[in-house]
Amino acid sequence: MENDNLNTIWNKQNDSLQIDSPSKLIKIAKNQRKGQILSLAIMATTVVVLIAFTIYTKTNQWNDFALGLTLMISSLFFRIILEMFTLFRKDNQLVSLDSKTYQDYLKKHYKDRLTINYIITPLCFIAYVYGFIKLLPFFKVEFSNGFYTYILVSGIVSLLVILYIIIKSILKENRFLQELKQKK
Template identity: 55%
Template sequence: MENDHLNKLWESQANDGYNSNPKNIIKKAKKQRNNQHISIAVMSLTVVVLIIYAFYYAFRQWNNFNLGLVLMISSLTLRIILEFYSLYRKEKQLISMTQKSYHAYLKNYYKARQIINYAVTPICIAVYVVGFCLLLPYFKDYLSKGFYTYILVSGVVSLIFIVAIIIKSSIKEQRFLNQMRK
């Protein structure tokens, strides 16, 4: 975004009683945007690794292992698409918005994020877990007991860590939305 343009536009307007000043809103928006870029990068890297593995080893014949990979890849891909859509929606229009219209836009944006966080994300996580569970019998049969245990433990720990990050970011977004309502 062109922050200088936004700052000049907003500073030329009356505050209209909002608690957040333009610099504060821009700072929070930048931080949220950076967090989304990190999320997209991590999910994209995971998808790339899964796709490379799937095409190199898995897709020789169709079975539950392949179904598990497809479920994991598709749930992450859906989440990446939603993050990109959320991240770049109406970006070009934001530059010419007034402070009041930008404030209204942010309210709508975070309401839409709530739908993603509280409805779509749990579905994506559930599909990912089902896919992971479909892989486990194959890992158990074809890998050593130690490596299977490592995959099982690291998979569960990673999932808990990711869910904790998602919950933390959802809480932050909810707080920001509540601040904007004041």
């Protein structure tokens, strides 16, 4: 139903679209929304796991372990709130603006995302990694050498995969912004 309403709105407008067609822009917007929702779900699941781990370990004194968990949870929680805000703000604009104004809005939106992508995301990632590093000495003491090695290796691999996904998503957003700029 939502797609039908959007198609109706777009089709009522003039054909001076700068992107090939309204359906292409809607398709791109839907794909990006799916990616953002998947990212939100992964980050939220990670936050829930970290909070459950915090409750399980009953950390009631402030030390590097508590600092590490706090950094990891807060950096992800901040990113979740930021992503939700930009996602829903963009969706609200999609249904309220004509195609030309929406394209102008998208250019501004993706320029704003540059700040998120190049300043906020790296800071959150660094805080998360630093939090993970703060946990390692505690894991080394509490777990066997084999399990500690597993945590270390899987943690590093996971961080590298996350870094790859972040970089890929930033490059995709930058390409889309360049496409919007070229289609004047």
